[in-house]
Amino acid sequence: MKNNSKIPKVTLVGAGPGDEELITIKGLKAIKNANVLFYDALVNENLLKKAKVSTLKIYVGKRFNKHAYSQDTINKMLVEYASKYGKVTRLKGGDSFVFGRGSEEVNYIESCGIETEVIPGISSALAVPSNQGIPLTKRSINESFWVITGTTSSGKISKDLVFGAQSSATLIILMGLRNLSLIMEEVLPYRPEKTPFAIIQNGTLPNETIIIDTIDNYKNVIEKIDYKAPGIIVIGDVVAEHPSFLEEEIQRVLERKF
């Protein structure tokens, strides 16, 4: 049988939200077959151990504006390594096409005449609340959920937030922790002040944390956030489904009264 591992090809794999077991079987196969692995900051590094010993493993992560390489350089490296080594697997956190710049990479690589494949991943936007027992939709509570960036490419918060706030949607905000005050001030005029919200950090990992409060109290949680860890903000009545919500609400009422 012909060995096609030297034929240039880049496979984008969504590595899932954090827990190494939350990758697809197809994604895992692409890791095992790779001659070169490029991986991002939020990829669980245990997944690298699934690759062949001979596989080149190259870190190209970006966190808090500290970039190992610019996006342009990453695009060029993917093409260069695929041309030289054949099968390249590009591992990205969550799903490559959810705030992951996956389509930019695909477009560039294909414009250079190299084949690509995209293997979907479980996005943190869905998995992190779900892992905490927070449903994104619940009959008679909400009719949709919106996944919004909390920091646009110009560093501002998205205009979509205000539109989402005016709907019944659960708002799931990625990359928004540093803009928490701005986000809450945008949402507060449109939602009841006792609307619950959650901040989940390091979701699906052993060091996962969750903070739950109501949006009128957001200033009380600012100090509790670990700004070095990835986190998502979930705003909406579905957060009240979290087992600790009622307990914390009772505690807050008691503290107010006595």
Ligand SMILES: C[S@@+](CC[C@H](N)C(=O)[O-])C[C@H]1O[C@@H](n2cnc3c(N)ncnc32)[C@H](O)[C@@H]1O
């Ligand atoms: C550049 S975006 C990439 C999203 C990714 N493509 C996905 O589908 O999950 C990175 C943001 O995703 C969120 N995120 C990713 N992994 C997370 C985790 N394990 N726990 C909490 N938030 C996470 C954070 O908001 C983080 O700043």
